[in-house]
Amino acid sequence: MARRSIRKYKPEPVARETMETILECGINAPNGMNKQSWEVRVVDNPAVMEEIISLMSEGNPEVDPGMIKGCFRGAPTMIFIANDQSYDCSPIDCGLLSENIMLSGWSLGVGSVCLGSPVRFLMNAPAALDRLGFSNGYKPIICIGMGYPDEMPDAKPRDPGKVKYIE
Numbered sequence: 001m002a003r004r005s006i007r008k009y010k011p012e013p014v015a016r017e018t019m020e021t022i023l024e025c026g027i028n029a030p031n032g033m034n035k036q037s038w039e040v041r042v043v044d045n046p047a048v049m050e051e052i053i054s055l056m057s058e059g060n061p062e063v064d065p066g067m068i069k070g071c072f073r074g075a076p077t078m079i080f081i082a083n084d085q086s087y088d089c090s091p092i093d094c095g096l097l098s099e100n101i102m103l104s105g106w107s108l109g110v111g112s113v114c115l116g117s118p119v120r121f122l123m124n125a126p127a128a129l130d131r132l133g134f135s136n137g138y139k140p141i142i143c144i145g146m147g148y149p150d151e152m153p154d155a156k157p158r159d160p161g162k163v164k165y166i167e
Contacts, residue, residue: 001155002106003103003106003112004153004155005112005113005114005153006075006111006112006145006149006153007151007153008149008150008151009073009074009076009111009145009148009149010148011076012076012147012148013076013077013147014076014077014105014110014146014147014148016044018110019044021104021108022101022105022108022146023042023101025100025101025103025104026098026101026104027040027097028100029096029100031097032092032093035084035089035090035093036093037083037084037089037090037093038081038082038083038093038094038097039081039084039134039135039138040079040080041080041081041082041133043077043078044077049072049078052128052131052132053065053068055127056118056121056124056128058125058127059121059122059124059125059126059127060124063121068121071115071117071118071121072118072145073145074145074147075145078118078143078146079101079143079146080118080122080132081140081142081143082094082134082138082139083138083139083141084137084138090141091141094141095142098114098142101144102144110146110148111146111147111148111149112144112145112146113145114143114144115142115144115145116142118140119140119142119143122140123140
């Protein structure tokens with residue numbers, strides 16, 4: 001109940017050892033028939049992230065490059081997750097993987113934000129997709145920004161009326 005989406009980060013990167021723990025928790029998420037129908041790419045090198053942003057800007061010339069850079073929320077570590085297009089439950093598997101990553105990160109003091117906008121920009125940027133090196137048949141579905149929080153936002157209201165018991 002304490003985890004929040006973090007949109008402002010301290011500049012220091014998340015240690016690789018910490019990320020390894022977070023990613024191990026992620027890949028141990030439940031998944032259909034143990035297909036593990038995801039691929040994960042982690043970018044924690046600022047120069048590589050700038051290269052990917054530049055390639056995304058080239059593929060989306062109608063979009064202000066500042067908007068593309070901003071969609072990553074300044075997170076020092078980015079996780080790109082792609083799903084196996086041949087398996088219809090792969091989006092569910094990727095969602096479970098993502099939630100495990102975000103919750104385990106939070107338990108280790110690492111904040112996160114789940115991002116969809118980068119995926120939209122990636123779809124128009126084949127050079128950026130090539131740089132991430134996903135296998136054939138895999139398509140980016142979600143990005144997670146991670147880093148040490150430089151904010152602690154309050155919880156936003158939720159609508160308990162969306163939950164119904166069927167009698």
